[in-house]
Amino acid sequence: MALVPEPRHAGARRGGPHRRVVRHLDRHRRPGAGPRGAGPRPQQLEAQVAARTAELRRALESLRAEVEQREQAEANLRQMQKMEAVGQLTGGIAHDFNNMLQGIAGSLEIAQLRAAEGRTAEVLRYLEPARQALDRAAGLTRRLLAFARRQRLEPKPVDADALVAGMADLVRRTVGPSIRLELHLRDGRARVLCDSAELESALLNLCINARDAMPEGGRLTIGTEDVRFSAADLVGQEGAAPGDYVEISVTDTGNGMPTDVMERVFEPFFTTKPIGQGTGLGLSQVYGFVRQSGGVVRIESALGRGTTVRVRLPQHAQVHMVKEPDTAPVPNEAGPDQTVLLVDDEDVAREAAAERLRELGYRVLEAADGPAALHLLDGGARIDMLVTDVGLPNGMNGRQVAEAVRERRPGIPLLFITGYAGTELPPGSEVIDKPFELDTLARRVQAALARR
Known part of the structure; x- marks a missing residue:
């Protein structure tokens, strides 16, 4: 008898319980999903990317x-x-x-x-x-x-060691007997190129600040040292170039300064001294002078540990220096029939200068601005020299006046006078800063005419 196999259970023919689970999962597959084992459809990927891009954009x-x-x-x-x-x-x-x-x-x-x-x-x-x-x-x-780094400096090669040593007696008298002064000089040959008078003033300001920080006495040390800075050392120091520098340090044994005071010490008129005992301009002057001279100034201080200010100026090749006379000579009388054109919009200043020049025998033509000065020349006035203020009204500054005068009188000597030279002047220009002594003006006029 032939044996016929029993038919399987319907569920078994379709894969049994495992098959039913798969069908259940298929029914819950995400809409738009591809068949089992396939990745997301292109439109689904685009939607996901768009959603993520929008999220990132937000x-x-x-x-x-x-x-x-x-x-x-x-x-x-x-x-x-x-x-x-x-x-x-x-x-x-x-x-x-x-x-x-x-x-x-x-x-x-x-x-x-x-x-x-x-x-x-x-x-x-x-x-x-x-x-x-x-x-x-x-x-x-x-x-x-x-x-503001706007003053007109007269830089010359300066021996920093000699300058500090020469100031020693003045510093001792300034700080008083309760403070001991020590000098630690490098005895080097290098010079710095700066205005020696302004450097002396800056160092004296630092010594006065050090004195005031030591009311009970202490030690003040001024030192010099040769240092070298790379470009990395000078990051953030505008105007300072890598190379060799001379460092002049002023160190006191006072109480030091807290951080919040150190952050403001270079601000003009900021001072911790009582009213009437300080202007608050000492350190700001030092800062401006050093930066204008192409140098760097650093201050180090901590409460109870004193303060050190480091003035670092670029080294300069040694140059023979001519010592200037200590006293200025009295100006001489003018030469025969020498005429000066004096241009200044400040009547009181112009009239006083003109009067002193006339006393010395000069013939002086006065003008309050550039157009008035040119009107005199165009009218046939003969002049031997132009003295003009830099800041003038009515459309022409001192430089423009000088250029116009030299077009009409080539080679004529020029002397600029100024209270603040905001206008750039030609290299090598003769300049005298206001306020000045009238005899100083007369000597400069005399020297300019003598070189003609």
């Missing part, structure tokens, strides 16, 4: 907005700090200048009264304090220009 826009908000906040903070510094600067200038102007005004008023009363012997007694106040005002403007 994150990027959010980040940009956050950066813009932070930059705006930083800009607002910088503006606030700038306005605070401007307010401090203008307040300090107004305070100091008003004090000086009061001294000048009071002295001149008393001198005028004594002259009117016929007590002429007492007039000079009150004119001298007025002159002293004027000198202090001139010094204040120089310190401000030094901070």
Whole structure:
């Protein structure tokens, strides 16, 4: 008898329980998915990429907005700090200048009264304090220009060791007997190229600050050293070039400074001294002078550990230096029929200068601006020299006036006078800074005409 196999269970014929599980999973497969074992369809990938791109775009826009908000906040903070510094600067200038102007005004008023009363012997007694106040005002403007790196320097090769050694007696008298001065000089041959008078002033300012930091006495050390800086050492130091430098350090054993004070020490008119005991311009003047001279200034301090200020100036090849006379000679009388064209928009200043030149025998033509000066020349006036202020009104500055005059009178000697040379002058120009003594002007005019 033939055996016929029993038919299997229906579920078994279709794969049994395992097959049923697979069908269950198929029913729950994501819409649009391909067959089992296949990857996502192209349209699904595109949708996922688009969604992710949109998400990243939203994150990027959010980040940009956050950066813009932070930059705006930083800009607002910088503006606030700038306005605070401007307010401090203008307040300090107004305070100091008003004090000086009061001294000048009071002295001149008393001198005028004594002259009117016929007590002429007492007039000079009150004119001298007025002159002293004027000198202090001139010094204040120089310190401000030094901070702004706008003062006109007269750089010459300077032996830093000799300069420091030569200042030793002055520094000792300034700091007093309770502070011991020590000099640690490198005894090198290298020179620095800078304005020696401004370097002396900067070092004296540092010594005075050191003295004030040691009211109970202590030790003040001034040292010099040859140092070399690479480009990496000078990152962030605008105007300073890699190479060899001479470092002049001033170190005290005072109380030192906290970090918040160190961050502001170079700001003009910032001071921790009591009112009347400091202008707050000492360190800012040092900073401006050093940077304008192509150097770097560093300050190191900590509470209880004293302070060191390091002035670093570029080395310069040794050059023979001619010593200038200590006292200026009295200007000589003018040569026969020498005419000077004097251009200055400040009437009082121009008239006083013209009067002194006339006393010495010069013929002086006066003009308040460039067009007036050129009108004199175009009218046939003969001149032997031009003396002109740099900052002039009515469309022509001093340089433009000089160029126009030399077009009409080639080779004529020029002398610029200025309170602030914001205009760039030709290299090698003769310049005299206001305020100046009238005899200084006369000597410069005499020397220029003698070289003609």
